[in-house]
Amino acid sequence: MKAARFHGRKDIRIEDIPEPQLRAGAVKIDVAWCGICGSDLHEYLEGPIFVPAPGHPHPLSHEEAPVTMGHEFSGTVSEVGEGVEGLAAGDNVVVEPYFVDGDCDMCQAGSYHLCRQMGFIGLSGGGGGLSETIVVDKRWVHPIGDIPLDEAALIEPLSVAHHAVERSGVKAGDTALVGGSGPIGLLTAAVLKGMGVTTIVSELTQARKEKATSSGVADHVLDPSKEDVPARVRELTGGTGADVAFECAGVNAVLDTMLDAVRPGGVVVNVAIWGAPATLDMQKLVLKEIDLRGTIAYVRDHPAVIKMVQEGKVDLKPFITGRIALDDLVEQGFDTLINHKDTAVKILVHP
Numbered sequence: 110m111k112a113a114r115f116h117g118r119k120d121i122r123i124e125d126i127p128e129p130q131l132r133a134g135a136v137k138i139d140v141a142w143c144g145i146c147g148s149d150l151h152e153y154l155e156g157p158i159f160v161p162a163p164g165h166p167h168p169l170s171h172e173e174a175p176v177t178m179g180h181e182f183s184g185t186v187s188e189v190g191e192g193v194e195g196l197a198a199g200d201n202v203v204v205e206p207y208f209v210d211g212d213c214d215m216c217q218a219g220s221y222h223l224c225r226q227m228g229f230i231g232l233s234g235g236g237g238g239l240s241e242t243i244v245v246d247k248r249w250v251h252p253i254g255d256i257p258l259d260e261a262a263l264i265e266p267l268s269v270a271h272h273a274v275e276r277s278g279v280k281a282g283d284t285a286l287v288g289g290s291g292p293i294g295l296l297t298a299a300v301l302k303g304m305g306v307t308t309i310v311s312e313l314t315q316a317r318k319e320k321a322t323s324s325g326v327a328d329h330v331l332d333p334s335k336e337d338v339p340a341r342v343r344e345l346t347g348g349t350g351a352d353v354a355f356e357c358a359g360v361n362a363v364l365d366t367m368l369d370a371v372r373p374g375g376v377v378v379n380v381a382i383w384g385a386p387a388t389l390d391m392q393k394l395v396l397k398e399i400d401l402r403g404t405i406a407y408v409r410d411h412p413a414v415i416k417m418v419q420e421g422k423v424d425l426k427p428f429i430t431g432r433i434a435l436d437d438l439v440e441q442g443f444d445t446l447i448n449h450k451d452t453a454v455k456i457l458v459h460p
Contacts, residue, residue, distance in 0.1 A: 110240060110241040112240035113438050115178050118153070121438065122175075132244065133192050134191070134193060135244050138242065140240060140242065144263060148232065155384050159232035160174050161174060166234075167226075169234075177236050181238065181263070184204075184238075185199065186198050187242070189247075195247075196247060204245050206230035207249055210224055219408075238460070240460055264414055267296045267299070267425070269380070270296040274301060274355075279301065279306055281305035283353065285306050287327075289312060313334055314450065320454055343370075352371070354378070356377065356381055359381035371397070372397075430453045431445070431453055432456070432459060433457070433459070
């Protein structure tokens with residue numbers, strides 16, 4: 110079967126590899142659509158990061174580069190392994206793309222996303238959604254009912270957004286500022302709007318500003334090149350500032366803006382994966398008693414997110430801006446998102 114394989118920095122190849130074999134307790138999935146994630150772009154430009162470097166296999170997958178890419182994917186179950194219940198051939202599903210040891214203190218406490226040896230399917234081994242077929246343990250497979258398969262490929266990044274929102278402690282009636290309206294920023298705003306939060310988005314790029322408006326996820330869209338974002342946020346909140354802010358760009362200027370724009374005692378959640386170390390003005394944090402929180406991926410978020418989509422609280426259609434074939438992954442996918450990101454939000458790949 111065809112698969113996109115990470116060999117090294119700026120070296121992703123479409124190769125023919127053996128089809129994975131079904132095992133007990135797992136299901137085989139024919140991949141329908143796989144999204145290109147910002148994490149994939151970081152791997153391509155700066156990696157290996159989550160991909161195990163040659164000579165350093167992942168302790169759970171036992172794989173090292175080259176590995177099959179893709180962790181935002183949907184598909185249809187083609188076979189179920191021995192002992193699998195609750196899923197059947199023909200079910201449309203998405204995958205929570207983890208493998209964890211199950212034995213460490215974090216796993217035993219229920220925080221499996223903080224597993225001491227955690228890896229991501231599609232980054233750290235275990236196959237990936239940028240291939241025709243994948244075999245995944247039943248634990249990580251979630252049925253999606255009648256959600257269209259292309260939209261369902263966004264369930265994974267929507268779960269990232271949902272977990273970030275949960276980490277913030279925001280509630281209906283609060284005001285939130287989202288810094289950056291790439292895919293994760295837009296989906297974070299979508300979750301916030303679905304909860305009844307007033308949502309302000311800060312973004313430079315024209316196409317992404319328009320997407321924040323046209324998708325209906327932002328009550329206000331601010332351009333930091335044209336206005337003082339913290340001042341405008343205070344104006345929009347009666348002089349108070351945002352209750353919570355989400356750094357979704359991995360850019361120091363955005364982080365500084367989030368710290369300036371939240372109210373005293375507010376919360377800033379860093380959602381972005383950074384390509385380089387950040388600098389932090391500790392006085393901003395200290396003098397306003399701001400809580401700065403990290404967030405990684407998701408933990409038990411997929412069922413809640415699937416329900417939000419099924420109930421119409423989040424509409425995923427507006428965020429899909431391109432569909433390409435696997436053979437065009439680098440030229441029409443990665444290149445577009447890296448060098449022409451003002452023209453695209455989420456590009457889906459059909460393996």
